[in-house]
Amino acid sequence: MCVLALLVKREFYGYELVQEISKKMAISEGTIYPLLNRLKHDKFVSTYLQESTDGPPRKYYKLTDAGKKQLADFKQDWSGFVDIINKFLK
Amino acid sequence: MEKVKTKQEYLKELKKNLSSLDKGEIDEIFLDYEGHFSEGLKSGRSEEDLCDSLGDPKTIAKQMKVGVIVKKAEFDRSATNIIRALLAGMGLGFFNLVFIIGPFLGLLGVLVGLLAASLAIFFAGLISFFVSLATLISPDLFTSYVGVASGSWTLMFTSIGLAALGNLMLIGSWYVAKWFYIIIIKYLKLNLKVIIGKK
Numbered sequence: 312m313c314v315l316a317l318l319v320k321r322e323f324y325g326y327e328l329v330q331e332i333s334k335k336m337a338i339s340e341g342t343i344y345p346l347l348n349r350l351k352h353d354k355f356v357s358t359y360l361q362e363s364t365d366g367p368p369r370k371y372y373k374l375t376d377a378g379k380k381q382l383a384d385f386k387q388d389w390s391g392f393v394d395i396i397n398k399f400l401k
Numbered sequence: 402m403e404k405v406k407t408k409q410e411y412l413k414e415l416k417k418n419l420s421s422l423d424k425g426e427i428d429e430i431f432l433d434y435e436g437h438f439s440e441g442l443k444s445g446r447s448e449e450d451l452c453d454s455l456g457d458p459k460t461i462a463k464q465m466k467v468g469v470i471v472k473k474a475e476f477d478r479s480a481t482n483i484i485r486a487l488l489a490g491m492g493l494g495f496f497n498l499v500f501i502i503g504p505f506l507g508l509l510g511v512l513v514g515l516l517a518a519s520l521a522i523f524f525a526g527l528i529s530f531f532v533s534l535a536t537l538i539s540p541d542l543f544t545s546y547v548g549v550a551s552g553s554w555t556l557m558f559t560s561i562g563l564a565a566l567g568n569l570m571l572i573g574s575w576y577v578a579k580w581f582y583i584i585i586i587k588y589l590k591l592n593l594k595v596i597i598g599k600k
Contacts, residue, residue, distance in 0.1 A: 325433045326440035333454075341455035344433045345464035352472045360432075366439050370432045 314346060315355060315374060315382040324361075324369035347372060355381050406449045408438045411458055418462030422469055430465055471589050486589055504588065508581055515574045523567025526560045533557035 317323065317331055329343045350356045355378035360368045374382070405411045412434060419427050434455070441451040455461065471486045533556040 324440075325436045329437065339454070339456040340437070341457075341461045342464065344430070344437070345461060345468055347433065348430060348465055349468040349472075352468065358429075366443060367436070369440075370436055 314343070314350060315378055315385075318356060318372060318374040319379065319382060322371050322373045324371045326369075328372060350378070354378075405452050405458060408442075408448045408451070411438075411448075411452050411455070414458040415462055418459050419465060422466060426469055467589075471586065486586070505585065508584070512574065512578055512581055515570070515577060519567050519570030519574055521567070522570060523564055526563025526565070526567055529556060529560035530564060533560055 314328070314332065317328065323331065325344065325347070328347070329340045332338060332343055333340055347356065351358060351372075354375055356372050357375050358370050358372055361371055362368045405414055412431065415434060416427065416431070419430060422430075437455065438448070438451055442448065467486075533554075537554070537557065
């Protein structure tokens, strides 16, 4: 879900995305790729290759419409959930 | 296990553990990891550091495989696919063995029991139907074995009822088996979410 939220801002290539996430969360860098792979199978993200100025072409990840919808749904669920919890914590 | 320290070793190990997947799938995964190494090296990190931060290639390969195989089982419901998905799920660790095999065997037991019961009722009905039919046609055929020859009309309708009930139960358990399949897939996905932490 965090991956989708990052991708809604702009398109990332794998390494960049991994750095972005591991900056914010303690997560093994290697586990992000299986996650991306599954998001791709779920058709929430799509990928394309783009030449980079130096080195081999980069595999970019892009949010699909289904991914955007999924993210919107999640946002709604999440804020609903947080509201409920907050009511108890007050 | 010896620790993997170079890009080459890492990718080799990954490939070895992914070998059961399609070629296209493996290539796709490799694009990610090769990219990771080339970008990482460009930004001045060492191969060893990159291997470390990626984590055990075997674990990665397992996570990739479970994702792909469960997805496959979801679209193509066959016994082989579900068993493969189960095995892949179990590959994630002993912890999961308990959590996957336990409910799976439990549900399977219920299913087999239901099936056996409905078959038994169906055949009991069928057999008593023929017995009652036979006693109707020739009343003294079974009288020496079965003491119910007199009420054979009742027996006959009861047996038709039994056979019909058995049949209904068979159809019912077929639906249960279908749900069972769907539930197992859902469960495996949930399991994955817990392990990999999708959301």
